[in-house]
Amino acid sequence: MTPAGLEITTGETVLFWVIAPLMVLAALGLLFVKRAVHAAMCLVFVMVSMAILYIAQEAPFLGVVQVVVYTGAVMMLFLFVLMLVGVDASDSLTETIRGQRWVGLLIGIGLAVILGGVVARAAFPPPAGLAGGDPGGVANPQALARVLFGDYVLAMEAVGVLLVTAAVGALVLTHRRRLTPKQDQRAVADARIRALPEGVVLTPLPSPGVYATSNAMDTPALGPDGEQVPQSVSRVLRIRGQEKAAPHAPGTELVDVRTRDAGTSEARTTEGEA
Amino acid sequence: MDITNYVVLAAVLFAVGATTVLLRRNAIVVFMGVELMLNATNLAFVTFARMHGDLTGQVLAFFVMVVAAAEVVVGLAIIVTIFRTRRSASVDDVNLLRG
Numbered sequence: 001m002t003p004a005g006l007e008i009t010t011g012e013t014v015l016f017w018v019i020a021p022l023m024v025l026a027a028l029g030l031l032f033v034k035r036a037v038h039a040a041m042c043l044v045f046v047m048v049s050m051a052i053l054y055i056a057q058e059a060p061f062l063g064v065v066q067v068v069v070y071t072g073a074v075m076m077l078f079l080f081v082l083m084l085v086g087v088d089a090s091d092s093l094t095e096t097i098r099g100q101r102w103v104g105l106l107i108g109i110g111l112a113v114i115l116g117g118v119v120a121r122a123a124f125p126p127p128a129g130l131a132g133g134d135p136g137g138v139a140n141p142q143a144l145a146r147v148l149f150g151d152y153v154l155a156m157e158a159v160g161v162l163l164v165t166a167a168v169g170a171l172v173l174t175h176r177r178r179l180t181p182k183q184d185q186r187a188v189a190d191a192r193i194r195a196l197p198e199g200v201v202l203t204p205l206p207s208p209g210v211y212a213t214s215n216a217m218d219t220p221a222l223g224p225d226g227e228q229v230p231q232s233v234s235r236v237l238r239i240r241g242q243e244k245a246a247p248h249a250p251g252t253e254l255v256d257v258r259t260r261d262a263g264t265s266e267a268r269t270t271e272g273e274a
Numbered sequence: 275m276d277i278t279n280y281v282v283l284a285a286v287l288f289a290v291g292a293t294t295v296l297l298r299r300n301a302i303v304v305f306m307g308v309e310l311m312l313n314a315t316n317l318a319f320v321t322f323a324r325m326h327g328d329l330t331g332q333v334l335a336f337f338v339m340v341v342a343a344a345e346v347v348v349g350l351a352i353i354v355t356i357f358r359t360r361r362s363a364s365v366d367d368v369n370l371l372r373g
Contacts, residue, residue, distance in 0.1 A: 006277070006324070008275050008276075008277060012275070013275040016275060016279060016280070016283075017275075020279070020283050023283070024283070024286055024287070024290070027286075027287050027290040027291070027310060028290060030290065030291075030294050030303070030306055030307065030310060031290060031293060031294050031297065031298070036300050036302050036303050039303050039306055040306065043306050043309065043310065046287070046313065047313060050313055050316070050317060053280070053317065053320075054317075054320055057320050057321060057324050058324055059320045059323070059324075059335075061332075061336075062316075062320060062332055062336060062339075065336065065339060066316075066339070069339050069340075069343055070309075070313070070339070073343065074309065074342070074343060074346050077346060077347070077350055078306065078346075078350070081302060081350045081353060081354060082302060084354060084357075085302065085353075085354070100297075101297060104296035104297045105293065105296075105297065107292075107293075107296060108289055108290070108293025108296060108297075109289075109293075111288075111289045111292055111293075112285065112286060112289035112290075115285035115288065115289060116282060116285055116286075118285075119278060119281050119282055119285055124277075124278055124325060125325065125326065127277045127324065127325045128324075128325065128326055128327030129324060129327060130323070130324055130327055130329070143329060144329055144332055144333065144336075147329045147330065147333050148333055148336065151330075151333075152333055152337075155337060159337060159340045159341065162340075162341065162344050163340065163343070163344055165344075166343075166344035166345075166347045166348050167347065169347075169348050169351070170347045170348055170350075170351040173348070173351035173352060173354075173355050174351050174354055174355060176358075
């Protein structure tokens with residue numbers, strides 16, 4: 001390997017100065033963004049940018065692996081767990097340890113200063129570069145494979161064992177043993193009938209937007225008395241506060257049925273019964 | 275441009291990841307901070323490999339990626355299990371083991 005010296009091209013400089021501030025911004029988003037899903041999106045951006053930087057830094061194989069493993073597998077796993085845990089799992093803002101926020105911020109800034117100081121004071125050798133001038137240099141994936149399966153073949157085997165163990169461990173951890181007999185359709189129906197006195201609705205819930213001006217998902221239905229029916233809007237929308245008010249359709253005045261029907265015989269009979 | 279700029283970027287990302295771990299309450303976001311720290315070290319590995327003209331740095335970054343994938347699988351399984359029993363993904367709520 002001849003240290004032929006490395007010239008960083010203007011293109012790479014421009015690429016770095018375009019991508020690096022965006023990466024830092026997205027990483028800070030991880031710190032300040034409220035919803036966990038948005039944090040995951042910020043992290044996806046950081047990881048894709050990281051893959052671009054790998055490819056610019058003569059590591060094309062690692063760039064592809066970064067996209068496949070991190071953005072393809074790891075972040076999808078994160079999003080699946082977020083969906084499993086639920087969108088309303090928000091951050092609690094009460095501090096259990098007093099002053100933890102400021103101490104944490106101080107430690108973080110201190111870490112950044114220390115790391116920056118170390119990098120600034122360290123004496124780095126002149127960058128050698130991996131290609132060494134010739135096109136079939138050491139930077140290609142074949143050379144990487146030669147090192148990986150030559151010098152590090154034992155570590156490779158150990159990592160394979162680790163992956164299998166992790167997969168089995170995740171299966172065991174998320175496995176749920178059945179403690180109660182299996183619920184069949186008959187049992188579910190019986191349970192619902194039995195829960196009827198406690199205010200459980202037997203029929204399906206009303207669909208959103210009935211008798212309102214809009215039939216969108218976030219507009220609650222209006223009952224026969226003109227009141228809004230909050231159960232008609234999805235629970236998730238209600239928790240996220242995206243439920244709209246349902247104004248009455250223009251031209252349709254709310255009519256009290258009892259006063260309208262006051263003169264009819266039907267009303268008289270009901271009055272007689274009462 | 276100096277190649278040490280990459281190392282500085284890795285240091286900044288690592289510090290941001292560490293601060294995320296320290297400050298956020300949601301266990302999943304804390305986990306994302308750990309992932310950000312691992313990614314930052316990988317960037318440093320790749321940069322050092324290029325700086326020294328030695329592929330070992332890239333091999334190490336590859337191993338870090340594989341171990342991180344295994345770690346994410348087990349960690350998220352633990353979070354899901356905790357959420358099932360406690361109905362919460364906040365790191366503050368897991369203090370029942372306190373004596």
